[in-house]
Amino acid sequence: MADPAVLKQLRETLRGLETGGFRRRPSLPFGIEALDSRLADGGLRLDALHEVAAGTSDMADDCAATLFLAGLAARAWGPVLWVVRRRDLFAPGLAQSGLDPKRLIYAEAKDDAELLAVMEEGLRHRGLGAVIGEAKRADMTATRRLQLAAEGGRTIALLMKRAAREGSDPISSPSAAVTRWRVTSAPSTPLPVEGVGRSRWKLELARQKGGEGFELIVEACDATGRCALPPVMAHRKAVAGGTAPRRAA
């Protein structure tokens, strides 16, 4: 009954209905086969809303999600609007993830409602490459509005969700986002010498429209905003020995 060919055809029909007959939509591929092949659109759809959350409430994971967003925005085209709730983004750090300070416009919103409204204005303007917002509460209606505003344009909408309460999962609430990601920091690429290697993240695609979720360890964005798959380790022991005591200097 569950013939894969039939299922695929049904999916395409559904997508055709949703998009008014257009099959191809602009998307932003990661350039990583293992990721792109598992995404329904071969990448992140440009005209849609995507949600990203930190895996834990620790600030390090929050920053991992921040840099993941910065890398996505860096690879999008044109100016980027970042709607913040607090002013702690550090432009030199974002620039090291490929997001040029000349492209980035900051806007500060007083509350979540204002933040979502500003994001919607940014999406409807059509002159931006990406709109990023950091919200605590964004319910189904709000995310649906953002998704509708994004449709038909080329502005990727990225919503960074923070936990509204300590310990709650920001991704679990219902939302109209096309993909929902969870980013957690992971131990960095081991180096043969002392020091911190390239950062790594545990990327978890919690939900996606028209596809399955998955989990993957990637290396963090480089100076052009591209993630990479970790190289196959020659010294597997060294990876496992991440908890081994540091050698005395």
Add this chain to the structure above:
Amino acid sequence: MEGRRRQSPASPTPLHHRPAAGGPPPPDKLGEELYAPLVTTLRNGSRIEIAAACPAAQALGLRPGMAVTQARAQVRGLDVRPADPEGDLAALKRLAILAARRWSPVVALSDADGLFLDLSGTAHLFGGEAAMARHIVRLLARAGFTARIAIADTPGAAWALARHHGHCICPPGEQAAALAELATPALRIGEAAVELLKRLGIDRIGQLSALPRAPLVRRFGAATVLRLDQALGRIAEPLDPVIPPESIAVQQRFAEPIATAETIEHWLGELTPRLAAALEAEGLGVQALECVAERIDGVPQRIRIGLARPNRDPAHLLRLLRRRIEDVEPGYGIDAITLHVRRAALLGPEPVVERLDEEAAPDIATLVDTLATRIGLRAMWRMQPVESDVPERSEARGPVLDPPARPAQRGKRDDVRQLDRNPPLPPWHPGWPRPARLLRRPERLDHVIAELPDQPPRRFTWRGQPHRVIHADGPERIQGEWWKRDAERLSVRDYFRVEDEAGRRYWLFRAGDGERAATGDLSWYLHGVFG
């Protein structure tokens, strides 16, 4: 008196709000003690010359045209500032517009430091010519200008008397007698002509006007004779008046008061195209717009909108106004709606550069306007790099819409910098890792175990949570900026990038270099978090 035009050039010297060149009043003693003698300088070829000197400086023998080096050698503690001819001209224009609004409808600029006022039919409003001249001098003195006023039948005569004679009111028809004793440069003729006249023994205007006309024209050309005729009133000299800008406004009155938001919106939709047409006729774009709705009870309701760039697109203006309609409280009804242009700037056609290799940058000015009406322009910014190694000072908030980058000026052909083909340097050093988020204030860490002098910590506690450090990079030593703040002369921060057992990366620093106590107290702080 009929048809007579009487002009008066006031000669204010618009230099720094202090009496400057040409002011007859003696420098008062107090001023001399308070201010050093002031001169402004202008580059003339390879030589830097004095452009103007204040009375105190003139009393010390400094004259316009002297070399600044000589002046410095003569006078100790001389206050030398660069001259600003464009600024002076702009100030003179502002003064002219003020004069045109206040004293006389026809006001023209005369050289770089004078004004012609056509007093025909206005002097009696100020109590006669003498009273008016006193009044103008007094008002200008209050604004910091030293003025000299001459009133005569013709602009040429008034010019000559104001600049070469001083305060004077020439009775009607007497300009020939008044000018007779003045030197020939008072005729506004070129230096070459003055020199030529001098060689022929003609120093005074009286001598020149006594000569027979025909040989005069043959010998000196028409220009000299034209100036003489203009000064004596034989030939008319039209002035080129300064036209004071008028503010643009469009208004709609209603027979019946309106009260609903829909009606207001409808009429704003009618008014904005009219405003756009008025702006287009002037070649202007609006930067600040005020919509005044006049209520029946006389309480005006105002909506103010600002635009990031000059704009006159009616749809865009309407969109911005529409958002604010709920701020209008109609009360018992609105009688009239007026759109006032509060600030406008030139908005002409702009060249479109067609490029095949890159997309035109989208214009985000409209988005900035829209967002500014919602959250205010203060809540939007861009980060600009600042040349500083101290992390919290390495970025600064800048305006969202910076002026469009000017194309790099083409240097001289032999400019050495043209050999540099490298791309411009990145704003911050790309090699030193910087965190994604920086804490506003570094947070003190507890229970830090670290070896001195330059080892990263083994473990630390931040916000009550213990972390064990697995990997670390550092130290990156950042010295205090002693050239900015004296207190930082010795202070040192040693930054470490550390990773804990869960792979979380933090940016820590230790105050002090671990060797000298003066550099810091060896306490540990967390300053930023990497992703």
